[in-house]
Amino acid sequence: MNRDLARKFLFDMTLARAFEQASAEQYAQGNIGGFLHLYPGEEAVAVGILRAADPGDYVVSTYREHVHALVRGIPARAVMAELFGRASGCSGGYGGSMHLFDLERRFLGGYAIVGETFPVAIGAAYWLRMREESEAVVCFFGDGAVNQGTFHESLNMAALWKLPVLFVCENNRYQIGTEIHRHSAVTEVYKRACAYGMDAERVDGMDVVAVYQAAEAALRHVHAGNGPYLLECETYRYRGHSMADSGAYRSEMELAQERGHDPVSGFRERAQSESWLDERALQQIDAEVEETVADAVRFAQESAPQDELLANVYRAPIDLYKGRP
């Protein structure tokens, strides 16, 4: 573990935690509307996976994607402004929390229908494979998505045509309020990949180093043209499914137990004890995160709301289209 990478891991995860805390506060103040799905507890997954991915790899994510967007490099300002519905948001204020996009950074978006990330990912991968490009696609999904038809359909096609996709399951054990033993006959998601002859493994999703190492190896496999790979990251979300969910279906004991191996504080302690980062570096990270989040909120507050209703439904306002091929 080099110092630079350790710093990135800790910065990303600290920012992730603080950004989501600020999102919750802004939601409570009425500055953010709609559904808001927060990420605390799952930080090691987004950070470990996306730090292992190449900048040229496409990323397809779910509706719980603020942190994926941030780690991909979308400025915190643009993400927060999007949550506020501002024209300066990364989707121009048209998408909101569940629909963050940044084509330049190859972030193909947040999809709010469970199971949609699979076909989008294999589509981008089909194109890459057809054009003999070297990039891959990272496809995030939750444990709740694996019982959708698109999971099976898309894994089949990905394996059949050896498409360059890294499927990443963020298994937080709950599809909203239904625990995995109540929604899945087979609760080890990685085992399902064998139905399609796909290589897969399970990793501790609360350990950013473990996730990163597994993702690096998996992406090597994918980039080398060996076809898709499925990585199941066992993780946990501390908050309810969305701001509307108190999470009453889980016991205090379970929550306390999960918080006992928190990915952010766990890595922070380890970085110190392994001497990857000293006290000064930690303080710098904290100060930078605090300023980044405060700046993002300030930027969002000061930005103008999106006010164009009919832009971008079509390439141009729909007409009779006199295109000559």
Place this chain on the structure above:
Amino acid sequence: MSPRNHNDKAGSIAVAEARPELMVWEALNIAHDHEMHNDDSVFLLGEDVGLYGGSYRVSQGLLAKYGEWRVRDTPISEGSFTGLGVGAALVGGRPIIEIMTVNFSLLALDAIINMAAKLRYMSGGQLQVPLVVRMPGGVAHQLAAQHSQRLEAMLMNVPGLRVVVPGTPQDSYWQLRQAVRADDPVVVLEHELLYFHKGPFDADASPPPMHGAAIRRHGKHLTVIAWHRMVEVALEAATRLADDGIEMEVIDLRSLRPIDLPTLVVSVGRTGHALVVEEDCRYGGVGAEIAASLNERCYDDLKQAVHRLGAADAPTPYEASLEAASIPDATAVVNAARSILRS
């Protein structure tokens, strides 16, 4: 037989050749060929589009010419292979998805409606989805309720989609090519009974606008608005009515989203009477949208309420005479026209 032998066999069936008269499937076949030849980002995916050549022969010869990455036989997974088209379109592809029949597209509506139609908008204009989804529908020969739907009204209700309904070889050729060129998702609805209909074809003629309506027969007493097979039904009715001195104008709508209202308004301004003939269900149908739009735009010119003929409010029956009775025929159009003009 080995896969290699299969491919050799497929290779012996060539792409159709342009002639002054073609069948609809041949025109579509040539349109694919021209677009794929001109632009290597165009590719075709669907069930049996490759080795088999397409259920209605539309993709015959393309696998041999362009290879399996650009002419891809898919598993029976409408939801995901249509969504695959969306994903590929986002990153630079111009995929054409063939869904074997419009009925199966119900399994793909998440990709079409939740994704393709919305991604440009939701991304603030960053993304575009130059996707074509081709699929045939319509009441054919006793295919029963699960294979006879049209779903036109449902699909045209979705902002973000363009929906065209070519019925002739010439329109099938140009509207498909225009759809491939468009940077928005386009649903091309084909009709199962029209694939083997012949008509004039001229690849050098200048194409009309993709969404423009076409006047197929001029007349001054009544404007009939139809598309797909109902155009033929209306033309047959017009011939019969002409014997009685009734001159019916027949407009082929060609597009359901957008609808070429200017052409309709001009025609109705001349005739003062309008009748919509649709094969899809009348209830909540395309005709309702047209009738309401004509009321808004040319109320003063209308001498009568806009009338509609459409399919019965029932799933399509299997039994042949019941099936025929479930959709408008020329006699129904003749009777409706007489009734409108009498009152």
